[in-house]
Amino acid sequence: MSTINDVAKLAGVSAMTVSRVINNSGYIGRETRSRVEAAIAELAYVPNAVGRQLRSKRTKMLALVLSDIMNPFFTTIARGVEDVARAQGFSVMFCNTDESEAEEARYLLMLVQRQVDGVLLVPASTSGKSLRLLSSHHMPVVVIDRRIQSRQIDSVRSDSEAGAYTLTQHLIGLGHRRIAVLTGRRSVSTSIDRVAGYCRAMLDAGIELDDNLVRYGEYNYGEYNQVDGNRMAREVLAADPRPTAIFAANNFIAFGAMRSLRDAGFRVPEDVSIVAFDDLPVAWLSDPFMTVVDQPAYEIGRRAAELLLSRLDGTISGPGREVVLPSELIVRRSSGAPAGQSVMNPGSTAEAVSLSLA
Amino acid sequence: MSTINDVAKLAGVSAMTVSRVINNSGYIGRETRSRVEAAIAELAYVPNAVGRQLRSKRTKMLALVLSDIMNPFFTTIARGVEDVARAQGFSVMFCNTDESEAEEARYLLMLVQRQVDGVLLVPASTSGKSLRLLSSHHMPVVVIDRRIQSRQIDSVRSDSEAGAYTLTQHLIGLGHRRIAVLTGRRSVSTSIDRVAGYCRAMLDAGIELDDNLVRYGEYNYGEYNQVDGNRMAREVLAADPRPTAIFAANNFIAFGAMRSLRDAGFRVPEDVSIVAFDDLPVAWLSDPFMTVVDQPAYEIGRRAAELLLSRLDGTISGPGREVVLPSELIVRRSSGAPAGQSVMNPGSTAEAVSLSLA
DNA sequence: TTGTATGCGTTATCAC
């Protein structure tokens, strides 16, 4: 392939002049410019980004490190990230960690080697250990979706605690008092925060907590969560008295729980109500059924990418910012009043009811 | 950040020796090696991939160019690609074209600039125009999911024609004779092939084709297809006599059609049967309902990446290979016998029936 | 307005 020097030779100018034409930098004579452009066209010259990167120390690449790109929540975030990055001339590398800290560490090292300009990270653990590698190499990071211990870092997520509070409150409003919560791994902040929101709502309503109704899962990715959801639902349904409602801390868990309920012969919502975190993309819903708190996934991706790019171009500086976005309660048919209860806030209307949370 | 020269200085050796230690190439004295390793550790030295890339002319990067990463079919492909790439030390860039040839062209140019080692492409059109840029820069490509005109190129896809044939045959076996097909844009090979399979099945069964029952959509990505599916379903249901079954050429179209059917008060499958191409990932199905032909998406991604990497390392050479993978009929509850017909092949059993297609 | 020299970080080649 032809290089900048080939173009220079053909146009009868120096490489530097060609560089100036390509980058629109400095002053160029009209006639010179057209000669150079003609040479570029003739050779079908395409600038080599690697040479440019080595010289300029900037790769115009971002990395998005997350647990699994097959999860629609993350896919939507990814789309938000890419749209913003692209608009500013950045490309995005995707890295799936499957929630493994070891994989995460491997990837981050690779990203440092590749000299990406910045990283968007859904951390596999709350420890923030992997962040040390990045900061020691002065690699800008924005943490997505989860809290981590070190406070001095940019992060964008939705409010899991508030979302869980609202979802639980919705169930309480329908008349439920025996409400089970099925969540993810203890080591992930979203699991913890959602249980916290649940607990606060229960206590605010004067309902005593029952440890038997609070379950932590073992996985936090992909279909394994569904297996977990299935198991946890079976466990809580064995409690006496059994719960009249289940709060699943994500959609995978909800599906597993749904299966449990069906297998055990329970009707939803007549016998047991079920609500969940995370909506599916509207395109996937031929018949929306599940009452959910929907996180603004695209917006999370967009904001995170914007924040990172602002750090890169110096628009923003100073201490780490914590962006917490509101989520939205969408009431559908999976939640209703428990048997033998008066309906205070019917959730089984034909139209979904949407409430924005502060 | 420290460079190979910093390490060399600290260890009291030349840069070349450090390079040899890093790459395990050439002979190194035991004592020298440990001095170098100590220096690397002390400086927390991380090799700079950009310098390496410039020198070696290889970036160890692949690109996956597709219409929309939010589509689960493509997400699954992406996962297959990444798993294979990663195992061989390659990273993957994702590029969303939204089916726009202009976006595709922009991205491919960028990939040439970035000197990626190879491209996996879901082409926005059948023309193969964008492939010329790549081939003129000797950039290896594997085309995914779709046929293109130029034959001399590696490609991996599933057999749309055969899948459509099987799906249509399934409906015919249930007793349907008025079967509508709703597909995507005319410019995409999968749309064309699926209609072709439908036609062949109809003709083989001695059923006359009715142009009113064949509809092409305008989009081929994301939720827009759902809008299209909705519209097309309304149109075909207005035919006289109305179809008793609908074949949706992808899942988005199927969901749009489902909505049409529900809005019009039809029961599925009692009044109208519906079948579709593309299954949803199992994790998303709390209650699998739709009879589908499931494409081996992960396998498509895996095979495509393997093929590309084999070209890169020279394991494979010669003319382009065309890999066509079988898909699988999964009979669920959305398809049944038409009203007033005897059931020849009941599709409404509790257990899904799975048949592998050659 | 244009050109020259230089170096970004790495490794291939040849020399010792």
Add this chain to the structure above:
DNA sequence: GTGATAACGCATACAA
């Protein structure tokens, strides 16, 4: 076993 030199393609700094 190890080192010196050069080169990958480009852009910064300085000169003309």
